Amino acid sequence: MTNAPKIINKVVVTALVLALAINFIHQYCFVAAKKERILYEFTTWHVYVVNGLSNNRELSVHCKSKDDDLGFHYLSAGDNFTWSFREDFFLRTVFWCDVNRDDAQAVFKVFWHDVLLFYKCMWKNCVWTLKDDGIYIKNLDHDGLDELYRNWEPAGQ
Known part of the structure; x- marks a missing residue:
């Protein structure tokens, strides 16, 4: 039972990092590609x-x-x-x-x-x-x- 809070903390931190990574990818890849035409080829x-x-x-x-x-x-x-x-x-x-x-x-x-x-x-x-x-x-x-x-x-x- 003493490991449960540590596991929950790891899950929360992992979810937060994943959410930030997804936001970064969306913000700087997809939006930038639309604005600056990264996919100009x-x-x-x-x-x-x-x-x-x-x-x-x-x-x-x-x-x-x-x-x-x-x-x-x-x-x-x-x-x-x-x-x-x-x-x-x-x-x-x-x-x-x-x-x-x-x-x-x-x-x-x-x-x-x-x-x-x-x-x-x-x-x-x-x-x-x-x-x-x-x-x-x-x-x-x-x-x-x-x-x-x-x-x-x-x-x-």
């Missing part, structure tokens, strides 16, 4: 390249990865070119675009495996807007603000 990504040029200027866009050539597209002002994909098994997927307007050009990555990029894209939508003064990524994690990513280069360089 299952994410379907969407990339948008938007013509934000003024004066109704047309934009030539040619995007590709090592495995996929998405072809040439000509975008009128306000139009966009978009595609969807999942990262490869080894998380090495990279897409880049070669863009041209009448007096300038640029080649830049639009998707690569990078957590900072993933936050800006809110773990699913990477929006690139090409404006008169440069190439911008929409930071969906910060109220959708456009952040300058790079400048245009003069055509022919």
Whole structure:
């Protein structure tokens, strides 16, 4: 009979530790996975390249990865070119675009495996807007603000 209180104490302590462990797992794995997309390898990504040029200027866009050539597209002002994909098994997927307007050009990555990029894209939508003064990524994690990513280069360089 003298061992009964010790056994009850062990059961109570074990139950408490188990409850705390379950709470921890729920709090930091499932909730965090939903918020921060820990399971991003299952994410379907969407990339948008938007013509934000003024004066109704047309934009030539040619995007590709090592495995996929998405072809040439000509975008009128306000139009966009978009595609969807999942990262490869080894998380090495990279897409880049070669863009041209009448007096300038640029080649830049639009998707690569990078957590900072993933936050800006809110773990699913990477929006690139090409404006008169440069190439911008929409930071969906910060109220959708456009952040300058790079400048245009003069055509022919």
